[in-house]
Each structure stands twice: as C-alpha cells, then as structure tokens.
Amino acid sequence: MPWNQNQDNNPWGNKPSGSSGNGGKKNQTPPDLDKMLKDLNDRFGGFFGGGKGGNNGDSPEVSKGFIMTAIGLAFVAWLASGFYIVAADEEAVVLRFGQHVDTRSPGLNWHLPYPIETVEKIPTLSVQRLTIGFRTFADGRTRKMNQESLMLTKDENIVDISFVVQYKISNIQKYLFEIDATQAIQTVRDAAESSIRAVIGSTLIDDVMTDKKAEVEAETRIGIQKILDAYNAGIRVTTVTLKDVQPPERVSKEFKDVASAREDKERAKNEAQAYANGVIPNARGEAKKKILEAEAYAKEVEDRATGEADRFNSLYQAYKKAPEVTRKRLYLETMEEVLAGSDKVIIDSKVAGQVLPYLPLNSSGKVEVK
Numbered sequence: 001m002p003w004n005q006n007q008d009n010n011p012w013g014n015k016p017s018g019s020s021g022n023g024g025k026k027n028q029t030p031p032d033l034d035k036m037l038k039d040l041n042d043r044f045g046g047f048f049g050g051g052k053g054g055n056n057g058d059s060p061e062v063s064k065g066f067i068m069t070a071i072g073l074a075f076v077a078w079l080a081s082g083f084y085i086v087a088a089d090e091e092a093v094v095l096r097f098g099q100h101v102d103t104r105s106p107g108l109n110w111h112l113p114y115p116i117e118t119v120e121k122i123p124t125l126s127v128q129r130l131t132i133g134f135r136t137f138a139d140g141r142t143r144k145m146n147q148e149s150l151m152l153t154k155d156e157n158i159v160d161i162s163f164v165v166q167y168k169i170s171n172i173q174k175y176l177f178e179i180d181a182t183q184a185i186q187t188v189r190d191a192a193e194s195s196i197r198a199v200i201g202s203t204l205i206d207d208v209m210t211d212k213k214a215e216v217e218a219e220t221r222i223g224i225q226k227i228l229d230a231y232n233a234g235i236r237v238t239t240v241t242l243k244d245v246q247p248p249e250r251v252s253k254e255f256k257d258v259a260s261a262r263e264d265k266e267r268a269k270n271e272a273q274a275y276a277n278g279v280i281p282n283a284r285g286e287a288k289k290k291i292l293e294a295e296a297y298a299k300e301v302e303d304r305a306t307g308e309a310d311r312f313n314s315l316y317q318a319y320k321k322a323p324e325v326t327r328k329r330l331y332l333e334t335m336e337e338v339l340a341g342s343d344k345v346i347i348d349s350k351v352a353g354q355v356l357p358y359l360p361l362n363s364s365g366k367v368e369v370k
Helices: 033-048 056-080 172-177 181-200 205-209 213-230 249-321 323-339
Strands: 083-086 091-096 099-104 107-110 117-122 128-132 134-136 142-144 150-152 158-169 235-246
Touching (some): 083 091, 117 172, 128 134, 128 181, 150 181, 158 181, 158 205, 158 213, 181 213, 181 235, 205 235, 213 235, 249 323
Antiparallel strands (some): 091 099, 150 158
C-alpha cells in the first residue's frame, strides 16, 4: 500500500484530521519542512549545545549553521588528508587521475586529496639486494634454488652458481610507467639469470671456478644493465657478487679429486720454477765470471806482448846508436837475471890456492865443478 494512503504512521508523521470533499477521505497535505527540521533539532540538539527549550523561531537557522559547520570541517579534513611525508631515501610521484604530474623530494609535501590525486613513494636512494640461486630467511636459514643455480659451461660441464645483485632505482618515472613496478624484482631476477647464463655458457668451468670470477661478475653486471635499459626499467645495477661457485653435489667428490690433482700439479710446477730460479742465475753468474776472467787474461797477454814489443824496439834503437855499449849492457842484464837466483862465490885466481875449498852444505848435495 503506498505511504500516502490512510495510514497511522507515514514518513511525514500523522496527517491532520478533517474531511474533504473527496468521498469522505482525510485531507492530504504536503509535509511541513520547517516543522520537520524543528523536530530533528529538538531531538538531537542536546548533542550540539541546543535543546528543546530554545527559541522555536531560530531552530531552522541553527540546523543550517550546524550543517554548514559540519561540511566545512569535513572539507578541511579532506584538504588535510593531502599532507604526506617523504622519507630521506625516497621520492614521491604525484598522480592526478592516474597521470603523472609531479615528482616530490624528501620532506613534508601536499597534494590534492583523493580521489583527485594520489601519491606513490619509491625508495630511490637505498640499495636493494636480490639473491639468485638461493634464498635467505629472517631466522638465518638459507635454501638452495637449483632451478636458478645450475648452469652449463662452454666445455659442457654443469656448475652450481649462487650470486647477489645489488641495484638502485635511477629513474622513478620509468620505473613506475615503463614496467610493472609490482613485478620489478622478478624483472631484475629474470634479467640476471639470462645474463649470467650467457656469460657462463661462453666460459670454461676451470676459469669460472678459479681465476676469472671477477671477469664473470663484470660481464654479468653489464649484461643485466643492457637488458634493463632495453626495457626502460629505470634501474641501475651497482654490483654483482658471486657467493658460491662449485660443481653439482652429485659429482662434487670427483671435482675435488680433480682440484687436488691440479693443486699438486701447480705445486710441482712452482717447486721446479723455484729450483730453476736458483740454478739459472748461478749458472749465468759463473758464465759471466769466466767470460770476464778470459777477457782480463786476453787483455793482460795483449798488453804484455805490446810492452815486450815496445821494449825490443827501444833496445833496437839504442843498439843502432851504440852497438858495443848496448851489447855489453844486455849481457850484464841477462847475467844478472840468470845468476840472481843462485848463490855464487867468486875467488880471485891469485889467492885461490891459499884458501880452503868452499863446500856449499845448504845445497841439494851435488857440487858441480867446471
């Protein structure tokens, strides 16, 4: 039954009594809005400082003032909801109906409240860490991820590699609008796996496990950055660090034996090199010594021969000037040299028969008489 028919309780209260010319039904009149506002004010005025005992003529104005005040307070609260704080390591992007309009720096900021504008805060200054090949939990436990860590090398061996990628958000607009920011971690993970598999696929297993880890890290970082730049991801990779490089668990014993043999080989090589480093310099030193001695002897012989030749030439020149004198001098010098090392006793022939014969007792026992 419609509410405006004859009912005792309708939304506008009881109808006034009286008859109408319409078949004896009660007169239907429109509701009195002023009376309705007065009744509401009388009922709820106590909550806002009013009451039933107030001036009946002022009730509509009081209610209207309360409504305007409530609307004003709600508008102020709505405006105040636009204040927000950006942390020191963050940047904030302001979106107006989903479109980027501004980027805010750390500190207190304000935007047109929801639903006109919204804010996305992104930690652009902090370095984020991503693990590949393993996961670390809050309680310190780690779990291997074989589907990520097992890779094929250039010589068709399988190696188990776990590494860490550190990156920062370099362009917040690209990060939010060029890629799906909610899947950014997975994007970096996929790029890291793709890049390191390409690097390991062109590297021998011995090089990966020994002396080329730094090259693998550098090439992997460059490869990840190229992929992310192609996506316009707005992400900059800072470091790639290999945490663990080892053979698969099934063949780890065999690889350890090979590594031990390789170490023995290197040790023997080092010992041989050390011995060679000790012997070769000594041999070179002896050879150099012999060469210097030979050169000195040759120089000595040459100088002696040159001196003898010069002496002979000077004697010859003196002999040509005074042959007799030179001949006698040469004879005396020769005899002086010959007799210088022997003991001689010279006795004058006049007194030779008057002295005892001389017997050289300090000689070898032989006396030669001429």
